Amino acid sequence: MTKYFKVAEHLFSLEMPDSCSLWSRLGQYDPFEVEGDAGGVLFHLTLVLGGQFEPEPSRKIMYDAPTEPGETVIKLFKTDEGWSFDMTPDRDIPFSSHLRASGDFSRGFLFLDNRRVSDAVFGINNSMMLLYAFRSAPLDTLELHASMVSNSGKAFLFLAKSGTGKSTHSSLWLKHIPGSELMNDDNPVVRAWPDGRVIAYGTPWSGKTPCYRNIEAPVGAFVRIQRAPENKISPLNLLKSYALLYSSCSGFKADRGIADGLHSTLERAVTTVPCYVLECRPDEEAARVCAAEVLK
Numbered sequence: 001m002t003k004y005f006k007v008a009e010h011l012f013s014l015e016m017p018d019s020c021s022l023w024s025r026l027g028q029y030d031p032f033e034v035e036g037d038a039g040g041v042l043f044h045l046t047l048v049l050g051g052q053f054e055p056e057p058s059r060k061i062m063y064d065a066p067t068e069p070g071e072t073v074i075k076l077f078k079t080d081e082g083w084s085f086d087m088t089p090d091r092d093i094p095f096s097s098h099l100r101a102s103g104d105f106s107r108g109f110l111f112l113d114n115r116r117v118s119d120a121v122f123g124i125n126n127s128m129m130l131l132y133a134f135r136s137a138p139l140d141t142l143e144l145h146a147s148m149v150s151n152s153g154k155a156f157l158f159l160a161k162s163g164t165g166k167s168t169h170s171s172l173w174l175k176h177i178p179g180s181e182l183m184n185d186d187n188p189v190v191r192a193w194p195d196g197r198v199i200a201y202g203t204p205w206s207g208k209t210p211c212y213r214n215i216e217a218p219v220g221a222f223v224r225i226q227r228a229p230e231n232k233i234s235p236l237n238l239l240k241s242y243a244l245l246y247s248s249c250s251g252f253k254a255d256r257g258i259a260d261g262l263h264s265t266l267e268r269a270v271t272t273v274p275c276y277v278l279e280c281r282p283d284e285e286a287a288r289v290c291a292a293e294v295l296k
Helices: 021-025 027-032 117-139 166-176 238-248 256-270 284-294
Strands: 002-007 010-015 043-048 060-063 073-078 082-088 097-102 107-112 141-143 147-151 154-159 181-184 189-192 198-201 216-227 232-235 275-280
Touching (some): 002 027, 117 141, 141 256, 166 216, 166 284, 189 256
Antiparallel strands (some): 002 010, 147 181, 198 216
16 A cells, blocks of 8 residues: 655655555555645655665665764665665664665655564654755755744744753743744754745644644744753844755755755745744743744
8 A cells, every 4th residue: 555645835655565564554645645646746655564674785884973861873884775874763773774875865665673563663854854955955955953833824943952851942932922833843844935925834743742633834943952041032144044045954965966955945044034042941931032022
């Protein structure tokens, strides 16, 4: 069985046997499911059941960033046939998910070392996110590590390193800023359209918070969250705005096509949408200080 999904107007598909019990564990994709493949497919992922993954002899490590305990670990390799990923939800857990991708990331095959449901769902979600980010990067699209709320018809994205307070600040908006709604709590998508619009979209990927909403809104602001003893918000210049979004977007930046696509989209985003740094405490006043500036 093949199911099709659409996020930020990009269509992609997942193939598994009809009888596979994992379909019932992927309800987060239901709001994004569409019929058929009209309009072309961004990428196609197939779950390989019963096949043992064997590392390609030609593979060469391209990405292996240091991680903290509890963080997802992803290793990227270049092979003669394309690309290969090893994935685990924690650096202390052996790699159990292996994604083999074509050179342009349009085709992926996911191999699992065991049949535990949690490992399988982890592998599917991360494979979909990786293929989506890499394939859509040249198409005016950014997959961001951010928490996102809507208010007054616009989306506001809070960006920071993991554990710095993005989700906390979103929750303060939900509690103290009337009209606020959570759009996504970890991996929203932003797309810069040819007519100048910069639109944010909910996705099937939202970290530890289950918020899988097929919704969209024009971006009102990007806000960097920075812990401080006092609450203060300041605008960022273009260079710092670019650096903020660059550090928060997903994509293999050593690949020329992906890097060029990200640069073009980032440039359009920061010249269209205001960016700020919010030095703050995790309290009600921080949300009110931020809202007073970005909603005016």
